Amino acid sequence: MRPFFSSGPCVKHLGWSLEKLEKPYLHRSHRSDVGKLHLKSIIDRQKNLLNIPDDYKLAIVPGSATGAVEMAMWCLLGSRPVDVHVMDVFSLIWADDIKNQLKIDANIFEAEYGTLPQLNHNPDNDLVITLSATTTGVAYKDTDWIKDDRKGLVIVDATAAAYCFDIPFHKFDAVAFSWQKGLGGEAAHGMLALSPKALEHLENYRPSWPIPRVFSLWSGDKVNLGIFDGLTLNTPSMLALADVESALDWAESSGSAGLYAKSAVNVKFLYDWVLNTKGLTPMADWSIQSPGGAVCFYVEGFTSFEQYREFAKPLASSGQAFDIVNHANSKPSFRIWCGPTVELGDLKSFTESFEKVFDS
Numbered sequence: 001m002r003p004f005f006s007s008g009p010c011v012k013h014l015g016w017s018l019e020k021l022e023k024p025y026l027h028r029s030h031r032s033d034v035g036k037l038h039l040k041s042i043i044d045r046q047k048n049l050l051n052i053p054d055d056y057k058l059a060i061v062p063g064s065a066t067g068a069v070e071m072a073m074w075c076l077l078g079s080r081p082v083d084v085h086v087m088d089v090f091s092l093i094w095a096d097d098i099k100n101q102l103k104i105d106a107n108i109f110e111a112e113y114g115t116l117p118q119l120n121h122n123p124d125n126d127l128v129i130t131l132s133a134t135t136t137g138v139a140y141k142d143t144d145w146i147k148d149d150r151k152g153l154v155i156v157d158a159t160a161a162a163y164c165f166d167i168p169f170h171k172f173d174a175v176a177f178s179w180q181k182g183l184g185g186e187a188a189h190g191m192l193a194l195s196p197k198a199l200e201h202l203e204n205y206r207p208s209w210p211i212p213r214v215f216s217l218w219s220g221d222k223v224n225l226g227i228f229d230g231l232t233l234n235t236p237s238m239l240a241l242a243d244v245e246s247a248l249d250w251a252e253s254s255g256s257a258g259l260y261a262k263s264a265v266n267v268k269f270l271y272d273w274v275l276n277t278k279g280l281t282p283m284a285d286w287s288i289q290s291p292g293g294a295v296c297f298y299v300e301g302f303t304s305f306e307q308y309r310e311f312a313k314p315l316a317s318s319g320q321a322f323d324i325v326n327h328a329n330s331k332p333s334f335r336i337w338c339g340p341t342v343e344l345g346d347l348k349s350f351t352e353s354f355e356k357v358f359d360s
Contacts, residue, residue, distance in 0.1 A: 009323035010184040013250040013341045016325045020249075021242040030236050038241060039230030045248050049256055050162060052169050052193050059227040061190045062214050062234045068176030068190030069094060072155045073128065075217045076174060076198060077104055078207040080152055083128045085117040086110040088133035088148035089329045090157060098128065102209060113331050114138060114283040114296075123150035132161040134337075135330040136283050139290035143171045153198055162191075163251065164263045164292030164339050173198040179240075181293070182259070183247040184341040186240035189259030199223065251340070259340040260305070266338035266347055270295045273351050279358065283333055296326060296335045299358075307331045312359060320353040 039060065061068050073094065082104050084095040092110075099106050107125070109117040113136045121127045127146065132139035139161065146154060148254045153173040161167050163182025169175060173195040179185025192340045194202075202223045214233050217223055227233060251259060271289055274280045274297045282289070283296040302308055308325045312334075315321040326335040338347065 010337050010339060010348070011341050012184045013247055015250065016184075016246060020246040021239065023242040023245060024236075026238055026242055028238070030232060030238065030241075034148060034237065036230050038245070039232065039236070042108075042241060042244060042248070043228070043230055045244040045252070046191060046194075049248065049251060050169070051256060052076050052143060052175075055196050056169060056193050057199060057225075058191060058193045060230065060232050060236060061192050061227070062232075062236075064180060064187055064190045065176050066081065066090075066190070067214070068178070068192040069155070069157050069213045070097065070210070071190075071192060071217065072174035072176060072194075072198075073102065074207065074209070074211050074215045076153055076155065076201060077102060077126055077128075078209070079201075079205050080125055081105040081107065081122075082128060083107045083121050085108065085127075085129040087115065087117055087138055088113060088130060088135045089327050090135070091128075091130040091133070092329075093129050094130070094157065096295060102207075114285075116140065116288050119145040122152070123147040124152060126152040127154045128156075129154070130157040130160075130165070131167065132158070132293050134160040134294045135296065135327045135335060137290055137294050137296040137335075138284045138288050139165075139293070140289065141288065143168050146171050153201060154352075159190075160290065160293040163256070163259050165260050165290070166256070171193075173201075177245045179247065181337070182263075182339050183251060183341070185244045185247050186237065188234055189236060189240055189244075193298070196349060204324055210273075216249040219235060247341075254340075260292060262340045262344075263342075266340075266344060267292055267341050270336055270338050270347055270351070271346060274349060277351075277358075283331070293339055294335050294337055296330075296333050298331075298333050302332060308332055310335060315350075315353055318353060323349050325346070327345060 009276045025038050028035050043058050060222050086092050086095045110119040155174040156172045158175050159177045162177035175193040178190045279300040281298045324334050326333045
C-alpha cells in the first residue's frame with residue numbers, strides 16, 4: 001500500500017520510502033554547518049520551483065501555513081484598514097483574528113461556502129485572502145481586480161495552491177503555504193514569501209500590539225533577515241526536512257509545469273465524475289473550482305457529518321480512501337485532495353470503490 005499522510009490529508013509522492021530520508025544532516029543540529037546548508041537549500045529549491053521573483057524573500061517558519069499566515073498578519077497589519085475575503089473555514093479564522101484579536105478596522109466580504117466573495121478591494125487598504133480553499137474547492141482564478149499600484153499590502157493563504165497551480169506572486173506581498181498539501185510533506189513547518197514592499201514595510205512600521213517570539217519578523221530593532229537564509233526562529237524537525245527534500249527531488253523531476261498539469265488532470269477527472277454521478281453535487285461551480293487541489297462534494301440526502309463518516313468507513317477499511325470527510329467547521333461533505341502527489345489511477349480506483357458503497 002502507498003504511504004499516506006493523514007494530517008494533510010495528502011498522499012506521499014510516488015516512490016517515497018524511509019530509505020530516501022537518510023540524509024547527512026539527519027543526526028545533526030539545525031545550527032550545524034551541514035544543517036544550515038540544507039535549510040538554505042530547501043528555501044532556494046522551493047523558490048526556484050515555484051518561480052518566486054528574485055527580489056522576494058522566502059523563509060521557513062513555525063506552525064505550518066497557519067503559523068505563516070498569522071506571522072504575516074501580526075507583523076504586517078495595523079497601519080491601515082483591512083479588506084478580508086471569507087469563503088471557507090480558514091479565511092473565517094483570519095477574519096476573526098483581524099477583527100477580534102488585532103482589533104483592526106476591517107471590511108469583511110463573506111461568501112457562502114462554495115462561492116467566491118465579491119471581488120472588491122480598496123487599494124488604500126491592506127487585503128487578506130485565501131487563494132484556494134481546501135474546504136470548499138473554490139479558488140481565485142483571476143487576480144486582475146487587485147491593483148498593481150495599490151498602497152496596501154496583500155496577504156495570501158496559498159497552502160492549497162502551492163505546487164498545484166501557478167501562483168501570481170508578483171500580485172501579492174506575503175504568501176503563506178506549507179509542505180503538507182502539494183508536496184505531501186510532514187506537518188508543523190510553514191513557508192512565508194515576502195515582497196520588497198512587505199520588507200520595506202517591516203523596516204518602517206511596528207504594530208502597537210505585543211508579538212510572540214515565534215511570530216516576530218524582527219531581531220531587536222532590525223528586520224530578521226537571517227530567517228531567509230535558514231536561521232529558523234525555532235528548532236525545525238530534521239526528519240521533516242529530509243522528507244521535504246525527498247519530495248523536492250521528486251517534484252523537480254517534472255518541474256512546476258508538470259506538477260500543475262497533473263493536478264489539473266486529477267481535478268478535472270474527479271469533478272466530472274461528481275458532476276455525472278447521480279446523487280452527488282460539487283460544492284463549487286466549475287467556473288470557480290480550483291484548477292488544482294481539493295474537490296468537495298455533497299451526497300444527496302446526507303445532512304450530518306455522522307452520515308458522511310459512516311459512509312467513509314468501508315472506504316478506509318479497504319484502503320481506498322482515508323480521512324475524506326470535510327473539515328468539522330465546514331459544511332457536511334466530502335473533500336478529496338487531487339494535488340500532484342495523487343495518481344490518476346488512485347482516483348479512478350477510489351471512484352469505483354465509492355460507487356460500490358454508494359450502490360450497496
